[in-house]
Amino acid sequence: MLGGYISDLEKGDVFKPVEYVITAFMCSEYAHGTEETVKPNFQRPISNLPGKSLIAVEVEYPPGAASQPHAHAKSAFIYAYVVSGAIESQVNDGAKRVYRAGESFFEEPGSTHPVSRNASKTEPAKLLAVFVVDSDDAKLTTPLK
Numbered sequence: 001m002l003g004g005y006i007s008d009l010e011k012g013d014v015f016k017p018v019e020y021v022i023t024a025f026m027c028s029e030y031a032h033g034t035e036e037t038v039k040p041n042f043q044r045p046i047s048n049l050p051g052k053s054l055i056a057v058e059v060e061y062p063p064g065a066a067s068q069p070h071a072h073a074k075s076a077f078i079y080a081y082v083v084s085g086a087i088e089s090q091v092n093d094g095a096k097r098v099y100r101a102g103e104s105f106f107e108e109p110g111s112t113h114p115v116s117r118n119a120s121k122t123e124p125a126k127l128l129a130v131f132v133v134d135s136d137d138a139k140l141t142t143p144l145k
Contacts, residue, residue: 035068036061036116041128045135055131055140059116061087062124066117069144071110073137078107078129085125090115099127112144 041056059067072078080089081104090096091107098119099105107113118125131140 035065046132049132051135053131053133053135055133057129057131058083058126059129060124060126061085061118064118064121066115067113069112069114070116070141071112071144072107072131072142073133073140074110075134075137076107076140077109077132078111080105080107080130081128083126083128085123086119087125087127088115088117088119089113114144 037060039058039060041058043055044053046052046054061067080087080099082099082101084101086098086100088096088098089105091105091111091113096115097105133140
């Protein structure tokens with residue numbers, strides 16, 4: 001829900017260029033075939049932590065869908081909450097684990113995310129990913145090679 005953020009833009013507030021990049025990323029849904037669909041949920045600079053922003057996205061996985069192995073911005077601390085279904089996740093070299101609706105996990109800054117997928121081949125799954133990130137980090141997610 002970008003209501004407050006969009007209202008601020010309508011008031012003529014000036015934001016750093018990176019905020020336009022983040023907003024452009026967040027204002028369009030994207031999907032990649034059998035991969036996830038990512039939708040914006042919230043974005044705002046954190047007023048009492050200069051240089052930091054809070055960004056939330058909804059990640060929807062159709063049955064059997066998966067994200068490509070990836071890393072997030074080096075500054076990003078991520079909290080992930082499973083809204084519905086079941087998500088199999090692996091952070092760094094840790095064990096793979098299935099998280100069900102109502103459960104959560106986190107990723108420390110600099111972590112890699114080699115596995116993130118719907119644990120079901122028949123039911124959809126959805127998670128809310130909340131980033132606390134340096135406001136000047138323009139790229140939130142980078143595929144692993």
